[in-house]
Amino acid sequence: MSAFKTIALIGRYHSADVATALAALGGYLRKQGRAVLVEKETAATNAVSGFPTADYEEIGKSADLVVVQGGDGSMLNAARNLAGHDVPLIGVNQGRLGFMTDIASPRMLDAMAEILAGRHAIEERTMLATEVRRGSVVTLATLALNDAVVNKGSVGRLIEFVVNIDGEFVYDLRADGLIVATPTGSTAYALSSDGPIMQPGVPGFALVPICPHTLSNRPIMVSDRSVIEISLKRAIDARLHFDGQLQCDLQEGDRVVVRRAKHTIKFVHPPGYSYFTMLREKLHWSEVL
Secondary structure, three states, X not given: OOOOOEEEEEXXXXXXXXXXXXXXXXXXXXXXXOEEEEEHHHHHHHOOOOOOEEOHHHHHHHOOXXXXXXXXXXXXXXXXXXXXXXXXXXXEEOOOOOOOOOEEHHHHHHHHHHHHOOOOXXXXXXXXXXXXXXXXXXXXXXXXXXXXXXXXXOOOOOEEEEEEEOOEEEEEEEEOEEEEEOOHHHHOHHHHOOOOOOOOOOOEEEEEEEOXXXXXXXXXXXXXXXXXXXXXXXXXXXXXXXXXXXXXXXXXXXXXXXXXXXXXXXXXXXXXXXXXXXXXXXXXXXXXX
């Protein structure tokens, strides 16, 4: 038997497709002699019954593996909530593009059989730790797997900010915003802003300006051991997002400090997984036009 004896199931909320898949997977895992937990909100919003429920803290302490049903957003939410617990995640794609959800829904049970038999790979992914400092006070501290994004709000005016890396001035930028992306996040918002695609194991972060006023401001990569500080110089309606979720409004003078988090997240990949094959399929490379 593999090391995955207790398996937790997490899914996108309010989804009939996810509810059906969770029930099928939970029943299959029980037949394989595994203990099954379902995340409390997933069970409540999808009317999944017949399995013990647990919150994220309990899942982090008890589960040997977490299976996430949904899309990349569901994986991101699970990763943030389980950071620090060292429990690996695997995703079943019930969404659309799915750069992080390796298993196609029709292959769910076949892939799980392989994983339970010990045929899988485990990969660590870097996370971001970000603080907002207002004067001497830290007003927000949080984690992200994909990216931390400083951008303009609803007013629509450019914001201006100063970027320092390891205490050294890099540039004064007027733009719609700036994305600080991990390798995992390089295929998210940063990709649509012409940022580089990075293999997950690359020890770096990408700084990707969003619609910079000066076209010579290009994306750059820095070591993931760097400390990145973004100081708001002019910001009528600036905001801060992590993994696509609004976290807080920013004020002029605020400093957003981004560094590598001490925690990583682990992804389980089924047999035959290839990062470049995934990119070819998702981005439609090599198609005959």
